[in-house]
Amino acid sequence: MESTHEPAEPVAKGTFATAKQSFGDLFRWRQRREVLNADGEVHTEWAVPVPLKNPISLMAQLSAKDWVFFIVGFTAWTADAFDFHSLSIQQVKLAHFYGRTKTDISTAITLTLLLRSVGAAIFGFAGDKWGRKWPMVVNMVVLGLLQIATLYCPTYGAFLGVRALFGLFMGGVYGNAIAMALENSPVDARGLMSGILQQGYSFGYVLAACANLGVGGSDESWKKVFWAGAGLSIGVGIIRAFFPESQQFIEARKAGKQGNIASRFWAETWQMLRQEWRLCIYCIILMTWFNFYSHTSQDNYTTFMVTQKQLNNSGASRASIIMKAGACVGGTIIGYTSQWFGRRRTIVVAAIVSACLIPAWILPTEERSLSATGFFMQFFVQGAWGVIPIHLNELSPPAFRSSFPGITYQIGNMISSPSAQIVNAIAESHLIRAPNGKMVEAYGPTMGIATAIIATGIAVWTALGPEKRGRHFERSMPAGMNIGHELEAKQLDLEAGDIEAKRVESAQHLEQDKRTVE
The missing domain is CATH 1.20.1250.20 (MFS general substrate transporter like domains)
Incomplete structure (x- = not known):
């Protein structure tokens, strides 16, 4: 997904509000996307899909x-x-x-x-x-x-x-x-x-x-x-x-707190169920x-x-x-x-x-x-x-x-x-x-x-349901390691999305410059 940097209404909260917004978004080519600005604030922008690649x-x-x-x-x-x-x-x-x-x-x-x-x-x-x-x-x-x-x-x-x-x-x-x-x-x-x-x-x-x-x-x-x-x-x-074990799982575990125990795993599980x-x-x-x-x-x-x-x-x-x-x-x-x-x-x-x-x-x-x-x-x-x-x-x-x-x-x-x-x-x-x-x-x-x-x-x-196409979750820590670090985990997800958007935008600018030179 490529950000248009055009503000969008925030992602709806609640069952009926989400269903109404999701149904309307089905007929829009653009997709809502939450991003993190330089001040650490989360806001919603419109993003458009990049063309299919070979x-x-x-x-x-x-x-x-x-x-x-x-x-x-x-x-x-x-x-x-x-x-x-x-x-x-x-x-x-x-x-x-x-x-x-x-x-x-x-x-x-x-x-x-x-x-x-x-x-x-x-x-x-x-x-x-x-x-x-x-x-x-x-x-x-x-x-x-x-x-x-x-x-x-x-x-x-x-x-x-x-x-x-x-x-x-x-x-x-x-x-x-x-x-x-x-x-x-x-x-x-x-x-x-x-x-x-x-x-x-x-x-x-x-x-x-x-x-x-x-x-x-x-x-x-x-x-x-x-x-x-x-x-x-x-x-x-x-x-x-x-x-071997999944490299991403190994790296995420190393990045997390070493004191992970079963109680924290289940605590985060119940927290996720309450929220989601x-x-x-x-x-x-x-x-x-x-x-x-x-x-x-x-x-x-x-x-x-x-x-x-x-x-x-x-x-x-x-x-x-x-x-x-x-x-x-x-x-x-x-x-x-x-x-x-x-x-x-x-x-x-x-x-x-x-x-x-x-x-x-x-x-x-x-x-x-x-x-x-x-x-x-x-x-x-x-x-x-x-x-x-x-x-x-x-x-x-x-x-x-x-x-x-x-x-x-x-x-x-x-x-x-x-x-x-x-x-x-x-x-x-x-x-x-x-x-x-x-x-x-x-x-x-x-x-x-x-x-x-x-x-x-x-x-x-x-x-009537949600969609999070192009979401970035690669840097998230394993379950049980996010207790007390919810904001940090959210920032990692959003920052990864920002980095990817900038990478795509930069690649497109380079391609445009190349065509101009030719």
């Missing part, structure tokens, strides 16, 4: 160490998604294996999502207090072991129990992964890197679908996919153990909408193609792979665009376009058509999601960039946890006629109506 040049701004942290975070998020979707895309196989309905099997998805919020709190706070490294190592190794344990569940009840534990450890991955991957990313590269990072989730789905295609459609073949997921998770955990409770509630509801958005549009899509569209396992798997390839492309491109177009504006447009695509998404009957429309549907669904990692990171209280995104994301997951189960229950209780004349479960209409409602909810809720 993505190759943006990625070149990351050092080799930054790339290592980003790749490990991306791979952890990919493994997390692979493990989760190993179950969701094989619901039909597991229903046959355990002699249960697809709704019964999707109970395991509900339990996994319910427990993820608990894991997000435990491992998120651990990441903010002790660093990103070892909480992630524990997460990934235990996830792999629980994936193996799933293979040896003799009964449906044991299967549900293991998947509930799986959710507990799965919840800790997201917050630590995105904090580690994005916190050292240069400011103007964050939109692009956020979009790429979020697509680790879609890439995990693609890998799981490829594995499902490779093992065939027999009732026992689901176990091979779970073995692959276990190896991926444990491998990421072992690799992470050989890399509105933001916490807003982000939880936002992530509830988003998790309904993704789970409703993707978890039952393979089941939809097998049951309603009467495709075989190979055809449904190929269509799923192409669908999530669209998610990878869309998330990267749209996340990158948000750096210039705005976080909220990008999400709103992507959600509205996805709602308009719903008829083309559920009405085709052939594999090719389903693959094409699925590609474009997920291009915009995950395109909106591609903005979320950096949007949550920028909204987060600076000292809680590991716990805040992870907890709000996973609580949203917990609230939306029955989404796949609800779709299964409604679809199985209503029958429609398939292209071959057979009466089948109504997955298409159920998913279409639900997704239309959810996309509308996302567009409205995002339009």
